[in-house]
Amino acid sequence: MQGDARFGGRSKWIWLALIGALSFPGCSDGPASGPSHPAGSAGDSSSCHASRDPAPRVLAPSALDPHTVALAAAVYGSCVPDDGVTRNAAYWWSGQASNGKMYYRTQLQLECLAHSACGCSALEHCLGYAYGPSSDCQPGCVGDVFTGCGSEVDLQEGYRASFDCQSLGLYCDPKEVCTDGAKATCDASFLPRCNAAGQPEVCENGLVRHGPTCAALGLDCADGSCIGRGASCDRTSLQSDTVRWYDASCSGATLSACVGGKLASVDCSSRGPGFGCQHVADDYFCGLAAECNPPSDGGTYTRPSCNGSSLEFCNAGRLEHVDCVSLGFTGCDLSEAGHFGCIPGISL
Numbered sequence: 001m002q003g004d005a006r007f008g009g010r011s012k013w014i015w016l017a018l019i020g021a022l023s024f025p026g027c028s029d030g031p032a033s034g035p036s037h038p039a040g041s042a043g044d045s046s047s048c049h050a051s052r053d054p055a056p057r058v059l060a061p062s063a064l065d066p067h068t069v070a071l072a073a074a075v076y077g078s079c080v081p082d083d084g085v086t087r088n089a090a091y092w093w094s095g096q097a098s099n100g101k102m103y104y105r106t107q108l109q110l111e112c113l114a115h116s117a118c119g120c121s122a123l124e125h126c127l128g129y130a131y132g133p134s135s136d137c138q139p140g141c142v143g144d145v146f147t148g149c150g151s152e153v154d155l156q157e158g159y160r161a162s163f164d165c166q167s168l169g170l171y172c173d174p175k176e177v178c179t180d181g182a183k184a185t186c187d188a189s190f191l192p193r194c195n196a197a198g199q200p201e202v203c204e205n206g207l208v209r210h211g212p213t214c215a216a217l218g219l220d221c222a223d224g225s226c227i228g229r230g231a232s233c234d235r236t237s238l239q240s241d242t243v244r245w246y247d248a249s250c251s252g253a254t255l256s257a258c259v260g261g262k263l264a265s266v267d268c269s270s271r272g273p274g275f276g277c278q279h280v281a282d283d284y285f286c287g288l289a290a291e292c293n294p295p296s297d298g299g300t301y302t303r304p305s306c307n308g309s310s311l312e313f314c315n316a317g318r319l320e321h322v323d324c325v326s327l328g329f330t331g332c333d334l335s336e337a338g339h340f341g342c343i344p345g346i347s348l
Helices: 014-021 066-079 084-093 102-115 119-125
Strands: 129-131 140-143 145-149 159-164 171-173 178-179 200-204 205-209 220-222 225-227 246-251 254-259 262-267 276-281 282-285 305-308 310-315 318-325 331-333 341-342
Touching: 066 084, 066 119, 066 310, 066 318, 066 341, 084 102, 084 310, 102 119, 102 178, 102 282, 140 171, 145 178, 145 254, 159 246, 159 310, 246 276, 246 282, 254 282
Parallel strands: none
Antiparallel strands: 129 159, 140 145, 145 159, 171 178, 200 205, 220 225, 246 254, 254 262, 276 282, 305 310, 310 318, 331 341
């Protein structure tokens, strides 16, 4: 069952590994010294209307606008399809947006993504995310701009990818792409723990990583996990930087669940504007409505669909209808390989 924080981690190279197997409209097959273009570009990023937030900061879920989340998810999920439109919307509502993982931190440029109206060019414009041929790629960090080259980061030979970590309030790290600060190394002897901020810390791929601030979710931190503050319950989970909610139920606007072996309660009205405790099929969650099933931890959810040029998908339990043309795309298509919603996006 699901609450506000969910989903496991992804490869540190997911941004780059994804594009290494793809070709993008606007990316030339010509000389490797040609210009780079934004991922899945449908045009020049100079045509984008909104501006990147120069001082990005993580917002509490209660400060997010549901319509803005929907528009930004349609853009981002159509152009970076690893988890799709619906899951990206769910990431931004998650309490884990306070940790340093890139796919939660894209929340920091929601306004820019939602209102640029330039299709996939918004990714370069808002996030500095670009991909293209390069004969003299220099990997690593220049300031807080990360660059990866060729097969070393699962790209095609002769290609480069770059990302401006500062757009997400993060720092460039040559090993991590973007990070929220220096990471300590660890090995098999590392025991999961809680840091001074009340965040779980675990060892993953030789580096110490932290999860959300448990108190922000109404939870306590103990032995490397966020746990409930109530009586003991049967469901326990492995220590990790991901909060998992089990055996959830609703009591008015309150979501109750087993978290880390103890009962927890969340006032859903604090998790987003207009949120309540919702029930769809076998899932209970904090959300906007009970019109559809948002992604849950390992469960099924309502898949996106197209209705003419409109992309329809689940946003915190509310079925959204977003006009792709108004976002700078030419239409909506989920019927072909490489089409993930609004098009043109990425073509295989």
